[in-house]
Amino acid sequence: MKESEGMWWTLAAIALATIAIYFVTQFRAKKKLPSNTILPPHVWSWIPYVGSALEMGNGVVSFIRSHGKRLQSPIFTATVLGEKYVFIADPELLTMVFKSKYSKYLDSWSLSKTFMIRVVGVEPHEEESMFGDRTFLKMTMRQMHHYLMKPEQLEIALQRVQGFFRNNLPQLVVATSISDTTTTWVSHDAMFSMVVQSVFKATVGPIISDCLIQDDSYCEAFRQFDKGVIPLFNKAPSFLTRKARQARAYLLETLQSQEFLEQASPIVKTRQETIKNLSPAALSKTTLALIFGAVGNSAPALFWCLLHLLHNPAAWEACRAQVESILAKRQQDKDDITFTMADLDQMTLLESAFWETLRLYQGNFTARRVTEDFVMETSQQNYLLEKGTQLMPFWAVLHHDPAVFPNPMQFQYDRFVGANNKPVFTFASGATVNYWPVVAFGGGEHYCAGRKFIAYEARLYLAMLMLNFDMRLAEGETIPGIDRSNIGVGVCHPDREVKVEIRRRVKDLHS
Ligand code: HEM
Structure with missing residues (x-):
């Protein structure tokens, strides 16, 4: 038998085995179904193990929507990299994952683990x-809540961030030196790198340890690690994750060093003193996870927000005018701008632009493993969700729904102004969305502890950029696409760098 024939027979045997396992599972499950309950329909794929992974790679929302429609079912399953995933195509059903009625059957810890x-x-x-x-x-x-959610502690953290921006923005924004009086435009070829560096340093200094901002190698290592997150998560071959693992080792070693501990933030110091059951090596791993949580989403979010405001000069000017009017009311010297949380609360346009960014670019799944068979009820039909399957609510199914958000793929920086206390968004069914419609920070047990901090830090960063610099996209520059190899973990990354031009604003020009 020729070698190629052998290969085909092997593939056919694997495919038949997969079909057999599928039907046996269906048969077993059907036997125990309560009345009016069905198994969610399954998306069939001819590629064993890989399953629907390749199709999903072409667009997760379109994958979920198109199969939901084709199967005429708001819930369906698909095999992805050897796992049976449950997808939810109806945006009205997504929050089921946080409801106590169902969450008791879900392991909310499985993703973090x-x-x-x-x-x-x-x-x-x-x-x-x-x-x-x-x-x-x-x-x-508990500590994150104490330091980043309580208003008086949060104000202290934000003042530290602000101090950092005040002293370092010029060097971070324009790699080449830009004198205090020069008003000529300077080109910057890598706006994404610029924002990542600014956000990394402004965040990990106050929240983790000043040690990490004294040397660019830590930010570089973080970026290298960040690039490896999806391949590491998907257990990619080791040659593809070598650089990420090296960067991780470098960061973990630093996180245990004397220098790091001496300059540690109150959060890290308290953790160090109170968490006694972890070895120093294990504790440093939890700190690395915290750094990833604090920067991994924030940096791309602030990049997209800044980019879209630059892409729409009228939006940039409106946001800047609002920031300046807040300052004007306070009649403060522009050389000594200190924004309080009360000032930042008045920056409603920047706040809205930040939510709009998360609406468009948050690309995470709230993945939860089913620990016990249970029945999920919908208005039309009940579905049996089987133990061992992985529930995969994908929030862009809601965030990009044209019924909830007209022109969903358009960045409308002021979309959320005035929406805070009013239920103004409705589903296609006419039902009101009775929660804040951008579910970017998770919910339930794992509700993001940094959500307040980042919402303020975003306004602070953008406001300080606007006050100190004029910025514009370089001639011919456009909005990049999203990096498809990086979808699923959090806020999407751009698929390329962006060129901008920057000049320092001189006081006389604008006073
Ligand atoms: C735009 C920025 C951010 C986004 C979109 C974001 C998003 C999220 C999401 C979706 C979760 C829930 C994960 C899950 O359900 O398993 C989460 C949890 C968390 N986030 Fe954030 N986050 C951001 C910024 C931050 C910042 C700045 C910090 C820290 C200063 C932070 C710290 C945390 C922590 C500690 C958790 C809890 C993890 C757990 O309980 O397992 N996040 N975040």
């Missing part, structure tokens, strides 16, 4: 101390 093991590198001997009673998570969350 997999992330910690595969991406952060938690070793088998560290698993019990880390995942056993979850003490470290509970303590971390």
